[in-house]
Amino acid sequence: MSSNQRLIEAIQGGLPLVSRPYAAIGERIGMSEAEVITRLSDLRGVIKRLGVVVCHRKLGYRANAMVVWDVPDEEVADVGQQLGQLECVTLCYHRARHLPDWPFNLFCMIHGKERNRVLDKLDSLVEQCHLSHIHHEVLFSRHCFKQRGAIYSQFAAAER
Amino acid sequence: MAPEDLSALQEILLNDFQKDFPLSPTPYADIASRLGVTEAEVLDALRELNEAEIISRIGPVFRPHRIGTSTLVAMAVPKERLEDVANYISGLPEVNHNYEREHRFNLWFVVTATTEVHLQAVLTEIEKKTGIAVMSLPMLESYHIDLGFDLKFNNQ
Structure with a gap:
């Protein structure tokens, strides 16, 4: 190592x-x-x-929405960069689709204390970034089973 | 410890020190002198936040895919098995975040490993143990620079 x-x-x-x-x-x-x-x-x-590293849920930020978008491939970088810069967006990733079950290729997170306020933020985001034509779904978290940083503990194993 | 029980010092520590933690021999003393308090006060305040699990650690957040590989995984778990499957997943050392979400795909977690081979082995093992298909959604690009999270203590 x-x-x-x-x-x-x-x-x-x-x-x-x-x-x-x-x-x-x-x-x-x-x-x-x-x-x-x-x-x-x-x-x-x-x-x-x-x-x-703060545990948001313990501070009352319990409305945690993962918003997933089905963006045409040629637009995903533009839309992603736009969303990634917004103050209310805490993560924004381009991910592989998994067809036919999962057509969504852009993921962003919006945290808030109340569900309605998160949905309001999403509404204004859709308007501001002109995304109303892009199909999206909102997945609120219901329960957090585990939250910690990534642990990279297999260096030794990987090098053997 | 509820959010309204936080001291003013704790609010500042939580909000203003999520990045650029001092890389000096005595970081806590340096923070203390910047804030006009003692090192012991900073350490006590952080210890209390730690014990209340309001902070998970003071440490690094790694850029994805620089020192290993990871993927976001979703599973559609029958409701009556969710608790058991989720507990099994949380017990895996390679899993960090693990959430139930409101969707047909109701269990979402991140698997991290130092090699792709190891990562795939973990996914295969999960499928074998649970008998439920995993949907792996690896990151292709990140569009967000993580500067921490503004807790807006002054703006509630």
């Missing part, structure tokens, strides 16, 4: 709540505090953001 992989494994569960968290992470994997910090700043291409 490379040093960066060991560092990612050690840090993905979170920084400890101690004065010198990077030193503590380094201690676990035989790396100096300075090296941990340097490597983390060099990993910006891999790490999207570093900080507090």
